[in-house]
Every structure is written in structure tokens, then in C-alpha cells.
Amino acid sequence: LQAVEAAVRHLEDDPTFDAGRGSVLNAAGEVELDAIIMDGSTLDLGAVIAVKHVSNPITLARLVMTESDHAILVAQGAETLAREHGVVLKPNWHLVVDRERERWHARRSGTNPDEGLFRDAPRGTVGAVARDTDRHVAAATSTGGTFYKEPGRVGDSPLVGCGLYADDQVGAVSATGEGEELMKVVISKSVCDLLRRGMHAQEAAEAGIALLSRRLTGRGGLIVLGRRGDIGIAHSTSWLAHAHVVAGEIRTGVEA
Ligand code: GLY
Helix, strand or coil, X not given: CHHHHHXXXXXXXXXXXXXXXXXXXXXXXXXXXXXXXXXXXXXXXXXXXXXXCCCCHHHHHHHHHHHCCCCEEXXXXXXXXXXHCCCCCXXXXXXXXXXXXXXXXXXXXXXXXXXXXXXXXXXXXXXEEEXXXXXXXXXXXXECCCCCCCCCCCCCCXXXXXXXXXXXXXXXXXXXXXXXXXXXXXXXXXXXXXXXXXXXXXXXXXHHHHHHHHHCCCCEEEEEEECCCCEEEEECCCCEXXXXXXXXXXXXXXXX
């Protein structure tokens, strides 16, 4: 849990990604964040939805799991818990970067924000999966959601089984992609079910992406960790940046 929280916090703090500061703006011009964390040894989970004043929603999701009687808290409810546990609430503009403000203005003025200046703007949901020396697994996922979403829109990321799943008996999965599509096939739990049937993590990741493309139009990406430490990475999005560490050795990649 510590490892996935730390990894996701790091990515939330990096404005490159659509998580934490630097996330895409909703139609009202605000950052609205979702995050979830899951403990594979207990199946405990914590999620926050539509928080607007917290830089590291993954840490707040973990507080929901450990410090509340609930699994999911939304908006002000989540932020009240944050305040009670000493998390500093920040003005929404603190989470907004110039790149995304300009993109939002371009969209408002009728320019296609996915052309020109913005076409190659890196963005995307972030996630992490980990296994410790006792073979316990955990997963974490964090996102700013989709660009110009309606305020209050909820995608796949903070929904258990969609944005992630973790179960010591099978492994851990974190997903990214078009949330409205990914949730239709409960993609992370579906991939865990394939792991349970004995698939290798890579095979299960590819089968998870095939689930999307076979019946739906959505694109997605998956990082998968089997209970034996096998690793799977697959995507139908145009690219997927990823990294993994095994016994201290770090490997990174961007797959297009
Ligand atoms: N997968 C992120 C979202 O659709 O919100």
C-alpha cells in the first residue's frame, strides 16, 4: 500500500499527467479529481470522487479506507475528512497549470484543442500495482478525468473493479482509458478473473484490452501484476508510459 500510494503521489505531483496538479479542466474550468486505492490482502478499499481542493487525492483515498467507516466519499464529504486529518485544502487554481487553462480557453473559443499546440500534450490517468515480500498486492489509480467533462461526471477510475482491483489470491490491476467504456466491462475485475483462471499477466492484459475492442469502441490501457510477480502491460490508446521495478532494477518505457 505504501508503495502504490507513494508512486501515485509522485505522478500526481508531476503536472505532466492527468492527476493531481496539471489535470484537465472540466466544462466549468475547474480541476475535479477522482482516486482509489485497494488492499489485496483484505479487499479493503478507499475512494474519493470529485474533490477539488486536494493535491494528492490518492492519500485522501487511503484515509477513507483506514480512517472512515466507508469505502467511498465524494466532494465536500471527502474534503471534510481531509481537513479532519490535517490535509491542507488548497484553492482550485493551485491545481490548474497554464497548458490546461489555454486548452480550456481554446475549446471555449471553438478551436480544436487536440490540434497544434495541444496535440502532443502528455496527459493520462496514473496508476500503480505492487507486490511485497509477503506476496500481498495493492493497487492505486488517480485521475482528473476527461477534458471538458460535465462537473460531477464520474469515470471508471474511482469505481472498484473498473479503475482497479487487487486480490492477493490473483494479483492487481490498474486501468486507464475512456471511462464510460471501461466501466461497461468492469475491466480490472474482469482481468483479475482471467488471472484466477491461470492466465499469465501479459495474456490477461491483452485479453482485457480485447474485451474493449471486441464489443465496444473505447480505448484503454492496463498494468497487471499476477500473484507470482508476472507483469502485463497492454493498451489500445495511442500510447502508454510505464515503468516497473523488480529487485531494485528499474525499467521504463513509452509504448506507442
Ligand atoms: N479513465 C479516466 C476517466 O475516464 O475518467
